[in-house]
Amino acid sequence: MRVVEKAARSYDAAIIGSGFASTFFLYRYLKHAPPNARVLVLERGKWHTHADQIEMGHPSEIHESTTWVDKGPKQNLRWKFTIGFGGGSNCWWGNAVRLHPSDFKLKTKYGVGLDWPIDYDDIEPYYCEAEEVMQLSGPRERMLWPRSRPFPQPPHTLPLADRLLKEAYPEHHFAAATARPSRDTATRPKCCSNGVCHLCPIDSKFSILNSFMEPYEDARVEILLTAEARAIDVQGGQARGVMFRRNGQEYEVSADLVVLGANALFNPVIMQRSGLDHPLLGRRLHGSYSEYGEALLDGVDNFQGSSIICGMNYAKYDGDFRREHPSVLLETWNRGALRAEHGKWRQVVPFTLKLEDLPQDRSHVRLAHPDDDLPEVLYDELSPYTAKAVNRALQFAEEILSPLPVEGLRWLPSPDTIGGPHIYGTTMMGTDPATSILDANQIHHQVRNLVVVGSGSFPAGSQSNPTLTICAVAMKAADKIGAPA
Numbered sequence: 352m353r354v355v356e357k358a359a360r361s362y363d364a365a366i367i368g369s370g371f372a373s374t375f376f377l378y379r380y381l382k383h384a385p386p387n388a389r390v391l392v393l394e395r396g397k398w399h400t401h402a403d404q405i406e407m408g409h410p411s412e413i414h415e416s417t418t419w420v421d422k423g424p425k426q427n428l429r430w431k432f433t434i435g436f437g438g439g440s441n442c443w444w445g446n447a448v449r450l451h452p453s454d455f456k457l458k459t460k461y462g463v464g465l466d467w468p469i470d471y472d473d474i475e476p477y478y479c480e481a482e483e484v485m486q487l488s489g490p491r492e493r494m495l496w497p498r499s500r501p502f503p504q505p506p507h508t509l510p511l512a513d514r515l516l517k518e519a520y521p522e523h524h525f526a527a528a529t530a531r532p533s534r535d536t537a538t539r540p541k542c543c544s545n546g547v548c549h550l551c552p553i554d555s556k557f558s559i560l561n562s563f564m565e566p567y568e569d570a571r572v573e574i575l576l577t578a579e580a581r582a583i584d585v586q587g588g589q590a591r592g593v594m595f596r597r598n599g600q601e602y603e604v605s606a607d608l609v610v611l612g613a614n615a616l617f618n619p620v621i622m623q624r625s626g627l628d629h630p631l632l633g634r635r636l637h638g639s640y641s642e643y644g645e646a647l648l649d650g651v652d653n654f655q656g657s658s659i660i661c662g663m664n665y666a667k668y669d670g671d672f673r674r675e676h677p678s679v680l681l682e683t684w685n686r687g688a689l690r691a692e693h694g695k696w697r698q699v700v701p702f703t704l705k706l707e708d709l710p711q712d713r714s715h716v717r718l719a720h721p722d723d724d725l726p727e728v729l730y731d732e733l734s735p736y737t738a739k740a741v742n743r744a745l746q747f748a749e750e751i752l753s754p755l756p757v758e759g760l761r762w763l764p765s766p767d768t769i770g771g772p773h774i775y776g777t778t779m780m781g782t783d784p785a786t787s788i789l790d791a792n793q794i795h796h797q798v799r800n801l802v803v804v805g806s807g808s809f810p811a812g813s814q815s816n817p818t819l820t821i822c823a824v825a826m827k828a829a830d831k832i833g834a835p836a
C-alpha cells in the first residue's frame with residue numbers, strides 16, 4: 352500500500368474520497384486500467400485502524416456535525432457519515448439490501464416521484480458482485496425480485512417473532528440481507544449480535560479496512576490522507592485536475608479522469624466551487640423517514656436471533672397504493688429494552704418502520720459564498736406525499752404485526768426520524784441535461800471525464816438502505832469509463 356506524503360504532478364485518475372462509492376469504483380476501474388496507470392486517492396480524513404476507532408469511541412476524530420451548518424427550520428437534523436479512510440464503511444450497520452425494481456420506476460408505475468435512468472436489471476450483476484465482496488448473509492428462498500446468484504452466506508437465525516411473521520407472510524417476510532456475517536469469513540468473525548454495530552467490537556461487519564483493501568494494495572494506486580479536495584479544475588469542458596488543501600496549504604494535481612466520491616453533502620459543494628453550476632445542483636436533498644417502536648407480545652419470548660436486525664417485512668413495500676402513500680418497510684430488531692413485568696421480560700419485538708420520501712427542489716445543500724468552508728444545509732420537511740402518511744405509521748405497524756399476539760404497541764422517542772445516514776438527490780442522474788446533472792452512468796452531462804459517485808445521484812431515494820446500490824452503480828460507472836469504446 353502506498354500512502355504518500357506528497358502527490359506527483361499528474362495522474363491518470365484522481366479519486367476523491369475512500370468510502371463505498373470511491374472504493375467500489377476504483378476496484379472495477381483497476382480491472383480496465385493499463386499496468387502503468389497511476390491513480391491518486393485524495394482522502395480528507397485520517398486512517399484509523401479498528402483498534403484506534405474503538406479506543407476513540409468514534410470512527411473519526413472529526414465529528415461530522417462540525418462539517419456542515421444546519422439552516423433548516425427545525426435545525427435538529429443529523430446527517431451522519433464518517434470522515435476518514437473507508438468513509439461510512441467504518442460506522443455503518445451493515446444492512447445491505449437491494450432496491451425493489453419498482454423503486455427505479457416510481458413515476459412510470461405510480462405517477463409519483465421520479466424515474467431513475469436505469470433499471471434493476473442494469474445493475475443486477477453488480478449487486479451480485481458487491482454481495483460477494485461483502486460476503487453478505489441473506490435468505491435462501493426466492494425473494495420478491497429476481498436474483499441471478501444466491502447470497503454468499505446463509506441467513507442469520509431468526510428470533511421467534513420473526514419465525515411467526517415468516518409463517519404469516521411466506522413471500523413478504525425475510526431474514527435481513529446483511530454484511531454482518533452469519534459464518535466466519537476469511538477476514539472476519541461471525542456476528543455475535545452485540546448490537547453496537549457503528550463500532551463493532553469484534554470487527555465482524557464488513558468494512559473497507561477489514562475486508563476490501565485489494566484496490567488500495569494495487570501498486571498503481573497512491574493514497575494521500577488528510578487531503579481535502581476543494582474544487583475540480585474545469586477548463587474547456589474538461590476536468591483537468593483537483594485543487595486540494597492539506598495541512599493548511601493549497602495544492603493542485605492534474606488528472607485525465609476525476610472521480611468525486613465525497614458523499615452526497617459534499618459532492619455538490621465541490622462542484623459548486625468548481626463553477627459547475629446547474630439549477631438542481633445541491634437541490635432535491637432528501638432521506639427517508641423512520642419511526643422506532645416496540646410491540647409488546649403476549650406469551651412469545653423473543654431475542655433468539657443471531658444478529659442485531661434480523662427480519663425485513665415487505666408486506667406494504669410495493670403495490671398500487673404507492674400512488675397514494677409511500678412504500679413501507681418494517682425491520683425487526685433482535686435487541687432492545689427488556690420489559691419490566693415479571694415473566695414477560697423478553698416478550699417484545701423492537702422494530703423500525705421506514706417510509707420512503709420524495710425529493711423536493713427547495714431542500715438543498717450549498718455554499719452561501721464560494722469561499723465558505725462549510726456548506727449550508729436546508730432540509731425543509733418531508734414531501735407532502737410522505738408527511739400525510741406519517742400519522743398512519745402506527746396503523747401500518749399494527750397491520751404488519753397483526754399476525755403476532757400483540758398486547759400493546761408504542762413508539763420510542765428518537766432524534767433521528769428524518770435525515771440521518773441516508774442522503775439522496777443532490778447530484779441526480781437522469782437522461783435530460785436540463786433536469787439532471789449526471790447521466791445514467793454517473794458521468795457529468797457536460798464534463799465527460801468527471802464521474803460523481805454515491806447516493807447524491809439517486810433521483811428518488813428509497814426506504815431501503817442505499818449502500819449496496821451505491822456500490823453497484825459505482826462499479827457500473829467504472830465499467831462504462833474503462834471499457835474499450
Ligand SMILES: Cc1cc2nc3c(=O)[nH]c(=O)nc-3n(C[C@H](O)[C@H](O)[C@H](O)COP(=O)(O)OP(=O)(O)OC[C@H]3O[C@@H](n4cnc5c(N)ncnc54)[C@H](O)[C@@H]3O)c2cc1C
Nearest residue numbers: 368370371372395435438439444445446580772805816818
Ligand atoms: C451510523 C450509520 C449507519 C449506517 N448504516 C447503514 C446500513 O446499515 N446500510 C446502508 O446501506 N447504509 C448505512 N449507512 C449509510 C452509509 O454509510 C452511506 O450510504 C455510505 O457510506 C455512502 O457511501 P459514499 O462512498 O457515498 O460516502 P462515504 O462513505 O461518506 O465516503 C465519503 C468519503 O469521502 C471523504 N471525503 C469527504 N469530503 C472529502 C473531500 N473534500 N476531499 C477528500 N475526501 C473527502 C470522506 O472522508 C469519506 O472517506 C449508515 C451510515 C451511518 C452514519
Ligand code: SF4
Nearest residue numbers: 542543545546548551
Ligand atoms: S451485532 Fe455485534 S457482532 Fe454483529 S456486527 Fe453488530 S456489533 Fe458486530
